[in-house]
Amino acid sequence: MQDGDQNPKNRSRSSWTGFLASTNITLIVIGILILLTLTGALVPQQGMLEESGILEWKHEHPRATPVLSKLGLFATFQSAWFLISLAVLFLNTLACMIHNIARDELFSGSAASNRLRRLGFATLHISILVCMAGGFCSAAFRTSGQLILTEGQTLQDHRQNYSERIEGPLRKQQHDRFRVHLLDAQFDAPADWWAGQKSASIRLSADKTETRTAEIEFNLPFRFKGITFTLQEIGFSPEILITPKDAQTPPFNCFIALKVWGVNKEREHRDFLTLPHSERRLILSLFPSHSISNGIPVKTSEALKNPALLAHLESPDGTETQKQLIELGKRIEIEELDIQFRELRRWASFLVVEDPGYPIVCVSFWMAIIALMLRYSPEVVDWIKEARQNGAG
Amino acid sequence: MAQAEIIVFWTTVFLYMGSFLLHLRAFGHESEAGIRKAIILLWSGLAANTALLGLRWIQAGHPPVVDPYELQLSAVWCTVLLFLLLQATGMVPRVLSLLVTPITFLLLGNAYASQAPSSDMGSLYATPWMVVHVTFAWIAFGNYALAAAAGILLLLHKNVDRKFPNRLPSAEKLDLTSYRLIVLGVVNQTIMIASGAIWAKRAWGHYWSWAPLEAWSLLSYLLYVFYLHVRRFRGWKMTRTAWIAAFGLVILTISYWGISWFAPTIHPGP
CATH class of the missing domain: 1.20.120 (Four Helix Bundle (Hemerythrin (Met), subunit A))
Structure with a gap:
């Protein structure tokens, strides 16, 4: 890492920075990081793959699994090995900077191109330190969670409202920083394509004084009091009224945020509802538009034209009732249940993130790009000059 | 088609x-x-x-x-x-x-x-960061592919030179060309990774998640950083660095198109 020191053997080792700034350490740490990253890229990582996928992999590799588990390599990038390597790289880079500044090496040399190189070198290594500091801030102080709202619903920033939430270990607990209300959600799929155009209108309020309304599109997150709201997915929430025929059991009414599944780049909306006072499940699939072909309902498009639900009951032993179609506003009977499809709204899911490390990382990116230009532009200029002198070919 | x-x-x-x-x-x-x-x-x-x-x-x-x-x-x-432009100016x-x-x-x-x-593009791509990310990804790939080509030619230099004397540029020139192309590649890959991180933050709420493609991308980046360091500070040149350049292309090819061989990824493309 020490620019300007062509012969490290002659380098003074009197100070601790001299030792830590050693290029041997740099090369060893980069080598270890390469090996760990390769492991992390080849071995399925927790959080990146469904648990069942990891179990399947473990089953297929019975010899490697105990060793990898013991070394924590199913979570390589959170393992002690990886974190220690990053910490050593940070210290190595820092020591390298201090050592070079102390030796007054950075800006010595008479040629302007040489000074430019050294400035680039210094900025580049500072940018690495800044990037790692930003990454540390993100890991330690970040909070990230998923909120799912149906149109007309309001939720508070409270842990119980998140479907999943991750917090950095050094983050102080904060609650009720905002209230979010979903005004409406739009999904425009011109050709039944999986991604489509998504947007959602939300109203955010905090401290009973500040209220803002925002239209959030995919790729265009919205910031409110340092918190980023990123639109993730939009689906359908049908309202179902289930009335048992016996008068003793009370009716049951709810919105069900149907899960969105990607099947052959098409969207499928289906989910189940465990019935109260029963072990059976009501399985629901929604067709935003449908037609009947040979007596079988078929989804025709993702556009909301004539929505219908396909419903059936499933018992714990796996036996199923016949699938029945319920059009919006209509009702059907499945065994002893009267099921009414009362209303259809959309739901939207938002990733709610507060990441103090991101701006720091962004700064490091710009620093690194500028530094690389400074560091290597003299070499590229030399290359062009040399090519001109030698002529083409 | x-x-x-x-x-x-x-x-x-x-x-x-x-x-x-x-x-x-x-x-x-x-x-x-x-x-x-x-x-x-x-x-x-x-x-x-x-x-x-x-x-x-x-x-x-x-x-x-x-x-x-x-x-x-x-x-x-x-x-x-990239090859045609660089050869026209005599740079490779x-x-x-x-x-x-x-x-x-x-x-x-x-x-x-x-x-x-x-297929339709989808809203994920509706951002200027796509242009920056994809453009620099291809330029970086082009740089590294040419660097690997120079490296492989250097590895074959002795054998080729024996059969066809004086047809190839000197081994030193091939080595220098490979190094310079890797320098350009690292600059472009840095811009690619930075713009990809910004795009990911906007689309998925996080700038880095250790997804398989990110891990492979970092792997290739570290490999080329290793190349620059051993060349500068350990004096590695010629065949040793040529092997790294050639191996880098294998890693890069996997990170561009081979991720799905190993694990599912949310990143579009591979």
Whole structure:
């Protein structure tokens, strides 16, 4: 890492920075990081793959699994090995900077191109330190969670409202920083394509004084009091009224945020509802538009034209009732249940993130790009000059 | 593939192949005129490749950067364009064409195997960061592919030089060319990773999640950083760094197209 020191053997080792700034350490740490990253890229990582996928992999590799588990390599990038390597790289880079500044090496040399190189070198290594500091801030102080709202619903920033939430270990607990209300959600799929155009209108309020309304599109997150709201997915929430025929059991009414599944780049909306006072499940699939072909309902498009639900009951032993179609506003009977499809709204899911490390990382990116230009532009200029002198070919 | 697309695809393949064969023949006979003709044929292949991308763009209604087929066509286009521009200015030796064209065959073959009907772009791509990320990804790939070509030629230098004396540039020149291309690659890959992180933050709420593609991308980046460090501070040169350059292309190819062999990824493309 020490620019300007062509012969490290002659380098003074009197100070601790001299030792830590050693290029041997740099090369060893980069080598270890390469090996760990390769492991992390080849071995399925927790959080990146469904648990069942990891179990399947473990089953297929019975010899490697105990060793990898013991070394924590199913979570390589959170393992002690990886974190220690990053910490050593940070210290190595820092020591390298201090050592070079102390030796007054950075800006010595008479040629302007040489000074430019050294400035680039210094900025580049500072940018690495800044990037790692930003990454540390993100890991330690970040909070990230998923909120799912149906149109007309309001939720508070409270842990119980998140479907999943991750917090950095050094983050102080904060609650009720905002209230979010979903005004409406739009999904425009011109050709039944999986991604489509998504947007959602939300109203955010905090401290009973500040209220803002925002239209959030995919790729265009919205910031409110340092918190980023990123639109993730939009689906359908049908309202179902289930009335048992016996008068003793009370009716049951709810919105069900149907899960969105990607099947052959098409969207499928289906989910189940465990019935109260029963072990059976009501399985629901929604067709935003449908037609009947040979007596079988078929989804025709993702556009909301004539929505219908396909419903059936499933018992714990796996036996199923016949699938029945319920059009919006209509009702059907499945065994002893009267099921009414009362209303259809959309739901939207938002990733709610507060990441103090991101701006720091962004700064490091710009620093690194500028530094690389400074560091290597003299070499590229030399290359062009040399090519001109030698002529083409 | 539409009929016109099939015709232009195979025209591109045959022009690149013709250029390779002509260059090989000219190399054997030490014919300067033959090499010039091979380069002209390569320019023609590039024109056909451009037309192919244009057709795909018109058919899909968006830049050809969505599926693996389109991504590989773009990669070939960028690599060949970069080579032709750099050789025209004398920055890389023309003989690299003998290795650049086989790399394009492999990519075009893989593209043909992974072809699919064009699909809509989706809102994920509706951002200027896509342009920055994809452009610099291809330039970086082109740089590294050329660096690997120079590295492989350096590894073959002794054998080739024995059979065909004085036809190749000196080993030192190939080594320097490979190094300089890797420098350019690192600069472009830095911009690619930075813009990808910003795009990911906007689309998925996090700038880095250790997804398989990110891990492979970091792996190739670390490998080239290792290359720069050992070259500068350990004095590694010639065959040792040439091996790293060649191995880097393998890692890079996996990170661009081979991720799905190992694990599912949310990143579009591979």
